[in-house]
Every structure is written in C-alpha cells, then in structure tokens.
Amino acid sequence: MLKEPIRTSIFDLFKIGPGPSSSHTIGPMKAAFDFLQRANASSEIKQLDIENIMIHLYGSLSATGKGHGTDRAVIAGLLGWQPETCQPDNFTELLKDTEVKYPVKIHENEVFINAKNIVFEKNRYESVHSNTLIFRALSNSNIVFEEEYYSVGGGFIQRKGENVATQNDKEPAFPFSTMNEFKEHLKKQKMTLTELMIANEMLISGLSRKEIFQKIDDILETMHKAVRRGLHHRGLLPGTIKLKRKAPILYQQAKSHASTTDSFMVFLNAYCMAASEENAAGNMVVTAPTSGASGVIPGITFLLRNHYHYDKQKLREGMLAAAAVGFLIKHNASISGAExxxxxxxxSASAMAAAMLAYCAGKPIETVESAAEIAIEHHLGMTCDPIGGYVQIPCIERNAMGAIKAYNAYLLASSGNTADQKISLDSVIKVMRATGKDMSKKYKETSQAGLALSATEC
Ligand code: SF4
Structure with missing residues (x-):
C-alpha cells in the first residue's frame, strides 16, 4: 500500500537563510516567528497584560545552540524577522551587546527580552524530537500562552500535535513515497524526471512552470553568490576556535595549477568550502538540504556552470533530480544531524549531488538512483561531532569531501550495468534510518564525543 505521499515543496527543501545551521538557526527562527503570529492571533490573551516571554531549549538545541546561534535566531523570529529576508549583518549583531533588550510586540503589549529569556536547559525533556523549543508568554507570573516546536532538520519545523506529513494537504499529481513508485510513474506515464517533479510542484506550491524555474534560478544564484563571496573573504571565522578560512587559498592554488590533473578537485574543494565558510560566518546560504551541508550542491553546480559550461536549463533539471532524492531521504529517514x-x-547532500551529476550527464533514471545509493552507502554511520558546537570542524571540509564522493558515486554508477547493482536506493535509505536510530546520542549534534572532545578550544 502507498505510504503517505511526499508533499514537500522543492522550495522548502532549498531555502534561503542565514547560516550556520538549518535546524539550530533557520528552524528556531521560524518557530519563534510562528509563536509570535499565533500569540497575536489568540483572542484568549488579547486583554491580558503580557509581562514576559520565556524560551526553553532542549536536546541538541541546548547542547550546541550557542555555537549555532540558536539564541540569536529565536530573538530574530520574535522580532518578526524571516530567514529569507533578514539581513545577515543585523542578524549577527543580535545579542552581541548584553545590555540591549529587544522589544517583542504581542497585542498591545511590548515585552523587552534578551539572552536571559532564553534557557539552555540542562535536564532532558522527553518529547517527540531531540530539537525541542518551548515558548511561553506570562502574565502575573502565570503561563497564559504556550507553544512547543520541534526543529526536525533542514529548517523544517513541527508544532506539537501537528502531523508534519499532513501539514500540506495538497495532493501531488504523481504521488510517490519511494524510488520504486517514482520509477513506476516514469515508466507508466512515459515521462521524464523533470516532467514528474514539475507536475507535482505545480500542484503542491501552486506555482506555474515558469515561476518554478525562475525560483530555481534564484536559488542557484544565491548559492553561487555564497561561493563567490567565500572565494574572496579571508580571515578568521566567528567563534572561539579561531578557524582560518581556507577557500581563497585553495582557489589561488587551483588557478595557478589549472593545467595539472588534480586542479579540478582543488577547484571543487575551493567552491564547496567557500559556500560552507560563508555558512559558518552566518551569511546567506541555501539549505541543500541543510545549512551544515550547504556547500556540496553549490560547489558542484558552480563547477558545472563555470567549468563544464552547463546551461541554465540543465542545472534547473539537475536541481530537480537532487530534490527528488532529498525528498525520499527526508520522508523515509531524516536529513537532521540530531537524528x-x-x-x-x-x-544526503552527497546523494542529492550524485543524482544531479548523473541526471545532468543525461544518464537514465537507474543510473541516477544508483549514484544516489552509492553516495549514501559510503556515508552510513558518519557521526556529527562539531567542535565547540560550531558548524566549522569537521563540517566545512566535510562539504568538500561530500562533493568529491558525489562525483565518484556518479562515476561508479555510470560504469557497468545498473541491473547488476545489488542495493536499491529505497533499501539504503531504510538502512540509513535504522543506523541513525542505533547511533549513540553522543554522535548526533551534541558535541559530547568524537572530534568535539579531541581538540581544545583556544
Ligand atoms: S558534523 Fe555534519 S551534521 Fe554535524 S553540524 Fe557538522 S555538517 Fe552538520
């Protein structure tokens, strides 16, 4: 029987917003904004004198939220800022001055809040997701309005009691929840991946074909702006690690050795790390599928555009192939580091990029599937253990490594007969889910083990 079909929009997967983390920055900003809207829409608290707002962070948000800018994100959302339109410079200024209090407007009340209103809870809280936020509005020291949210990865949020799968009730034209169902549609309808993805997106987002392509162009442009900025920004990244940006150095090296055999890899490393360093600096990036992984697809598409001279349409279609794989992983496993x-x-980013490379090269759907499967297979069990809770080590280099693996997965999938491939994309996603469940919490964005303990912050 068909599982609940995928109803995610391409533009929920690829979202523009400030770095460094989709689950710890973009998700909390959206949750705070949603709380603000709901509080202002509530007639029950309209006549009350709201005197305070408290925000409680649990799980991975509590463990690494400081390094990921969760506190700034919460303030930004309560100020009515949205990830896509907020100014990165204003965003990074938030909470720098501990004396400053920020006005939050709920009905006729103006409540002034600062870092003291955000509690990084030490105790565990048994809830449905490790990234939990609770917002409370208080009047006469009593809680008069409360909302609980889960930041479920990639900037997606879920409100307590809401089923994320049915948040969008629009029916896709060609419902699918697995790669097998996706391929069946292609075969039955004699259609391409591009046609299927566009037909579904038109119904899910209500956009026309032209508008969808325009939005993909905008997403690609934002990705490539991040790459271009990162290739020229030098100096230290924010935070206590004092990590030096490396992308400009790699870029110079690649240009001076442009004729050597490994220059293609050095260029790709530079492009991926450039976008990733911009993310670590809190600048505008695109979740692909998360902010921590926002260097892989920008790096690959920058390479395809500037070295392979792929045209706009080819890159748009590559983005659709990447989105299809991202949807399948999000739906059947998760794109969240905390899970x-x-x-x-x-x-996930590597699998999406591998599918993109295969599809852009004109390969059949079986090769696209195979490329994505190989990329996931060779990331199984990879831990999340960021030093100091910053999205820097190992995250930045990992984007470059993810892109290189994606390229190799595409090459491996393109040779031989895909019918000989023993593992399907659907099965490896199942394995991914089971592996994630079995992994110790210490390796899921808590900075309590692994690399996070191997280096002292200086
Ligand atoms: S280690 Fe990976 S999952 Fe963890 S914060 Fe870094 S990029 Fe995200």
Whole structure:
C-alpha cells in the first residue's frame, strides 16, 4: 500500500537563510516567528497584560545552540524577522551587546527580552524530537500562552500535535513515497524526471512552470553568490576556535595549477568550502538540504556552470533530480544531524549531488538512483561531532569531501550495468534510518564525543 505521499515543496527543501545551521538557526527562527503570529492571533490573551516571554531549549538545541546561534535566531523570529529576508549583518549583531533588550510586540503589549529569556536547559525533556523549543508568554507570573516546536532538520519545523506529513494537504499529481513508485510513474506515464517533479510542484506550491524555474534560478544564484563571496573573504571565522578560512587559498592554488590533473578537485574543494565558510560566518546560504551541508550542491553546480559550461536549463533539471532524492531521504529517514548524525546532512547532500551529476550527464533514471545509493552507502554511520558546537570542524571540509564522493558515486554508477547493482536506493535509505536510530546520542549534534572532545578550544 502507498505510504503517505511526499508533499514537500522543492522550495522548502532549498531555502534561503542565514547560516550556520538549518535546524539550530533557520528552524528556531521560524518557530519563534510562528509563536509570535499565533500569540497575536489568540483572542484568549488579547486583554491580558503580557509581562514576559520565556524560551526553553532542549536536546541538541541546548547542547550546541550557542555555537549555532540558536539564541540569536529565536530573538530574530520574535522580532518578526524571516530567514529569507533578514539581513545577515543585523542578524549577527543580535545579542552581541548584553545590555540591549529587544522589544517583542504581542497585542498591545511590548515585552523587552534578551539572552536571559532564553534557557539552555540542562535536564532532558522527553518529547517527540531531540530539537525541542518551548515558548511561553506570562502574565502575573502565570503561563497564559504556550507553544512547543520541534526543529526536525533542514529548517523544517513541527508544532506539537501537528502531523508534519499532513501539514500540506495538497495532493501531488504523481504521488510517490519511494524510488520504486517514482520509477513506476516514469515508466507508466512515459515521462521524464523533470516532467514528474514539475507536475507535482505545480500542484503542491501552486506555482506555474515558469515561476518554478525562475525560483530555481534564484536559488542557484544565491548559492553561487555564497561561493563567490567565500572565494574572496579571508580571515578568521566567528567563534572561539579561531578557524582560518581556507577557500581563497585553495582557489589561488587551483588557478595557478589549472593545467595539472588534480586542479579540478582543488577547484571543487575551493567552491564547496567557500559556500560552507560563508555558512559558518552566518551569511546567506541555501539549505541543500541543510545549512551544515550547504556547500556540496553549490560547489558542484558552480563547477558545472563555470567549468563544464552547463546551461541554465540543465542545472534547473539537475536541481530537480537532487530534490527528488532529498525528498525520499527526508520522508523515509531524516536529513537532521540530531537524528541521523552527519550521514543525514552531508550524506544526503552527497546523494542529492550524485543524482544531479548523473541526471545532468543525461544518464537514465537507474543510473541516477544508483549514484544516489552509492553516495549514501559510503556515508552510513558518519557521526556529527562539531567542535565547540560550531558548524566549522569537521563540517566545512566535510562539504568538500561530500562533493568529491558525489562525483565518484556518479562515476561508479555510470560504469557497468545498473541491473547488476545489488542495493536499491529505497533499501539504503531504510538502512540509513535504522543506523541513525542505533547511533549513540553522543554522535548526533551534541558535541559530547568524537572530534568535539579531541581538540581544545583556544
Ligand atoms: S558534523 Fe555534519 S551534521 Fe554535524 S553540524 Fe557538522 S555538517 Fe552538520
């Protein structure tokens, strides 16, 4: 029987917003904004004198939220800022001055809040997701309005009691929840991946074909702006690690050795790390599928555009192939580092990029599937253990490694007969889910083990 079909929009998967983390920055900003809207829409608290707002962070948000800018994101959302339109410079200024209090407007009340209103809870809270936020509005020291949210990865949020699968009730034209069902549609309808993805997106988002392509162009442009900025920004990244940006150095090296055999890899490393360093700096990036993994697809598409001279249409179609794989992983496993470790973030990005490379090269759907499967297979069990809770080590280099693995997965999938491939994309996604469940919490975005303990912050 068909599982609940995928109803995610391409533009929920690829979202523009400030770095460094989709689950710890974009998700909390959206949750805070949603709380603000709901509080202002509530007639029950309209006549009350709201005197305070408290925000409680649990799980991975509590463990690594400081390094990921969760506190700034919460303030930004309560100020009515949205990820796509907020100004990165204003965003990074938030909470720098501990004396500043920020006005939050609920009905006729203006409540002033700062870092003291955000509690990084030490105790565990048994809820449906490790990334939990609770917002409370108080009047006369009593809680008069409360909402609980889960930041489920890639900037997606779920409100307590809401089923994420049915948040969007629009029916896709060609419902699918697995790669097998996806391929069946292609075969039965004699259609291409592009046609299927566009037909579904038109119904899910209500956009026309032209508008969808325009939005993909905008997403690609934002990705490539991040790459271009990162290739020229030098100096230290924010935070206590004092990590030096490396992308400009790699770029110079690639240009001076442009004729050597490994220059293609050095260029790709530079492009991926450039976008990833911009993410670590809190600048505008695109979740692909998360902010931590926002260097893989921008790096690959920048390479395809500037070295292989792929045209606009080819890149748009490549993005659709990447989205199809991202949907399948999100639906049947997870793209969240707090649930899957880094295989959910870089592993997913690598699989999406591998599918894109195969599809852009004109390969059949079986090769596209195979490329994605191989990329996931070789990220299984990869831990998430960021040093100091910053999306820097191992995250930045991991984007470059994820892209290189994607390229190799595409090459491996393109040779031989795909019918000989023993593992399907659907099965490896199942394995991914089971592996993520079995992994110790210490390796799922808590900075309590692994690399996070191997280096002292300085
Ligand atoms: S290690 Fe991977 S999953 Fe963890 S924060 Fe870094 S990029 Fe995200």
């Amino acid at each position: 899957m470790g880094c295989m959910g973030e870089i592993g």
